[in-house]
Amino acid sequence: MLLARLNDGPEIFFTLQGEGVSAGLSAIFVRAALCNLHCRWCDTDHTWNFEGTPWQHDKDADPAYRKYRKADVTIEIPVGEIVSHVASFPCRRVVLTGGEPLLQQEAWLEVITGLRAIDPAFVLEVETNGTKMPTPEFRSAVNQFNVSPKLGNSGMEARLRTVPAVISSFAEDPKAWFKFVARGPDDVAEILAFTAEHNIPAGKVLVMPEGRSSAELDHHAAALTAPCMLHGWRFCDRLHVRLWGDKRGV
Numbered sequence: 001m002l003l004a005r006l007n008d009g010p011e012i013f014f015t016l017q018g019e020g021v022s023a024g025l026s027a028i029f030v031r032a033a034l035c036n037l038h039c040r041w042c043d044t045d046h047t048w049n050f051e052g053t054p055w056q057h058d059k060d061a062d063p064a065y066r067k068y069r070k071a072d073v074t075i076e077i078p079v080g081e082i083v084s085h086v087a088s089f090p091c092r093r094v095v096l097t098g099g100e101p102l103l104q105q106e107a108w109l110e111v112i113t114g115l116r117a118i119d120p121a122f123v124l125e126v127e128t129n130g131t132k133m134p135t136p137e138f139r140s141a142v143n144q145f146n147v148s149p150k151l152g153n154s155g156m157e158a159r160l161r162t163v164p165a166v167i168s169s170f171a172e173d174p175k176a177w178f179k180f181v182a183r184g185p186d187d188v189a190e191i192l193a194f195t196a197e198h199n200i201p202a203g204k205v206l207v208m209p210e211g212r213s214s215a216e217l218d219h220h221a222a223a224l225t226a227p228c229m230l231h232g233w234r235f236c237d238r239l240h241v242r243l244w245g246d247k248r249g250v
C-alpha cells in the first residue's frame with residue numbers, strides 16, 4: 001500500500017497519542033499517503049501537496065516552501081512488511097492515519113488481520129476526515145474512529161468536506177468520536193450548527209485548538225475553553241505538538 005515516507009522508510013513511529021480520547025496513551029502510528037481533501041493548515045501536507053497539483057497551503061506564504069516530489073515523500077510497501085514493522089514495537093495500540101486512511105481500506109484490513117494473527121490484543125484506532133464510508137468489514141475490524149470533519153477554516157468547499165451520509169453513520173456508531181479543529185467563535189458557531197444538523201451528541205464531541213506550536217495552541221485554546229464548558233464538549237489539546245513541536249515522526 002502507499003504510505004508516507006520518512007527518511008528511507010515508511011512513516012511508522014512509536015509515540016504517545018497526542019489527540020482525542022486516547023491522548024496520552026502510547027501508540028504506534030502508521031501514516032498513509034494521499035488525501036481526498038487539501039486543507040490549508042494541514043500539518044501532513046507531504047501526504048498530498050505534490051508537484052503539479054493546484055492546491056494552496058498556508059505555508060505558501062513562506063518563500064522557502066515547495067510542493068513535494070511524490071517519489072520523495074511516499075513509499076509503496078507490502079502489507080506483510082507493515083505488519084512485521086508494527087508488531088516489533090512493545091505496544092498493542094495502533095493508529096492508522098494520513099492523509100486519509102479510508103482511501104486504502106482493503107489493504108488496511110489485511111494489515112489488521114495480520115496483526116491480530118500475531119496478537120489478538122491489537123487495538124486499532126483510525127483518524128479520518130469523515131468523508132469516506134467505511135465498509136462493514138473495516139468498521140467491524142476497527143476499535144475506534146477519530147472522525148475529524150473539516151470546517152470552513154480548512155479552505156475546503158462545503159460539498160467536498162461534508163458528506164452527510166458518512167457523518168450520520170458515524171454519529172450513530174458507538175466506536176466513533178468527533179474531533180473539530182477550531183480557532184475561535186466563528187468555528188464554535190459552526191460546530192454547534194454542524195452537530196445539530198447531523199445529530200451528533202455533545203458527549204461525542206471534542207474541540208481541539210489549531211496550531212503547530214505551543215504558542216498557537218495557547219492562543220486558540222483561550223477562545224475554546226468556555227464554549228466547551230457551556231456546550232458539554234470535551235476540550236482536547238495536541239500533546240505531541242507541546243512535547244515535540246511541529247516535527248515528523250512523533
Ligand SMILES: Nc1nc2[nH]cc(C(=O)O)c2c(=O)[nH]1
Pocket residue numbers: 015016017018019029044097098127240250
Ligand atoms: N503523537 C501524535 N498524535 C497524533 N494524533 C493524531 C495524529 C495525526 O497526525 O493524525 C498524531 C500524530 O501525528 N502524532
Ligand code: SF4
Pocket residue numbers: 035036037038039041042043044045047048098099100129150
Ligand atoms: S483531511 Fe486531514 S490529512 Fe487531509 S488535507 Fe485535511 S488535515 Fe490534511
Ligand SMILES: [Mg+2]
Pocket residue numbers: 043044
Ligand atoms: Mg498530525
